Amino acid sequence: MNKIILSTALLALTASGALAQDVIRMGTEGQYPPYNMIGDSGEVEGFEIDLGNELCERAGLTCEWVINDWDSIIPNLVSGNYDTIIAGMSITAERDEVIDFTQDYYPPTxxxxxxxxxxxxxxxxxxxxxxxxxxxxxxxxxxxxxxxxxxxxxxxxxxxxxxxxxxxxxxxxxxxxxxxxxxxxxxxxxxxGGGVGMGLRESDTELKAKFDAAITSMKEDGTLNTLLDEYFGEGTGTY
Missing domain, CATH: 3.40.190.10 (Periplasmic binding protein-like II)
Structure with missing residues (x-):
């Protein structure tokens, strides 16, 4: 991660704002079930796909999914190849030096x-x-x-x-x-770790606020707990 920090810190200064685009691109790995994986249809699916689609709907955003290898997932966010990371990524202080995070949508485990x-x-x-x-x-x-x-x-x-x-x-x-x-x-x-959250470029403060509000609404109405229990077992959702 130290190498990622060194190689991407300067790129963060040039990344464009996500909300200027018509489509918000959601970066995920597609190899980490049940968080995210490629289904029999060849399309990405899993807990985070269902979650991300619901968050986009609540935030009033049009979103599309982009598959990216884990070892380059942060550099490619910072360089603008997509606008979020939603890939089972734990919130850590080291990662937070390079990117920003929403509030957690999966509690520390x-x-x-x-x-x-x-x-x-x-x-x-x-x-x-x-x-x-x-x-x-x-x-x-x-x-x-x-x-x-x-x-x-x-x-x-x-x-x-x-x-x-x-x-x-x-x-x-x-x-x-x-x-x-x-x-x-x-x-x-x-x-x-400090729970799992959605990663965004530090410059995308408006986009972060939209997703934070959507996550909060899912916590408040119980939808997030229901989704967590569905994918990870009864009682997982504790929000």
Whole structure:
């Protein structure tokens, strides 16, 4: 993330305002279920797609979806390739130095390790994580050997083929991989981040205000809690 900060700080000065455009482009990854993924139809879908479409409707905006790889998702926002990031991105102080965030639309949650067997060495072994995530930063501080991959699916494959002892990621992403019994949760859950929010260029204050107001309205009428419970299980929505 430090490299991202250095490479994008100057670009932020030249990014144009999103509201001057007819269409607001919503940047997402499309590889992080159930937050966002490519469905059988070839179109992007998931919790954040349903959420984003509802937010756009409430904000009176016309929005379209743009797929972008995670490792360049912040630089491409700052350089103007799209106008928002809505991609399971945790709000952190480091990211906030480069971009701005709306209020959170998913409360702070935990991250977990999964592995092929119990008893793996999480502090001295090899742990896979997706590049540029708060989980990768955490693993780097634990003493474990960090093995970074561009996509979340590659981190799972690294454990399955014996390249890594465990994978560390957001709980909601990893838990479905334990349902078959091949992989299991190991170690303790780790609380990370300040919730998930929508990323915007720091210059787009009017756009941020529109989305903040829309998120607030969804919290107040219970719609956001209903959507959270639908995708992540009953009781997830706590707003």
């Amino acid at each position: 935990g991250s977990i390790y999964i592995a092929l067997e119990d008893g793996v060495d999480l502090e001295g072994g090899v742990v896979a994580a997706q590049t540029g995530t708060i989980q990768a930063g955490y693993v780097a501080e634990t003493g474990a050997t960090l093995l970074e991959f561009a996509t979340p699916d590659e981190t799972i494959a690294a454990v399955q083929n014996g390249e890594a002892d465990a994978v560390f990621a957001d709980k909601d992403f990893l838990l479905p991989y334990t349902e078959s019994g091949e992989l299991m949760v190991v170690g303790e859950e780790v609380p990370l």
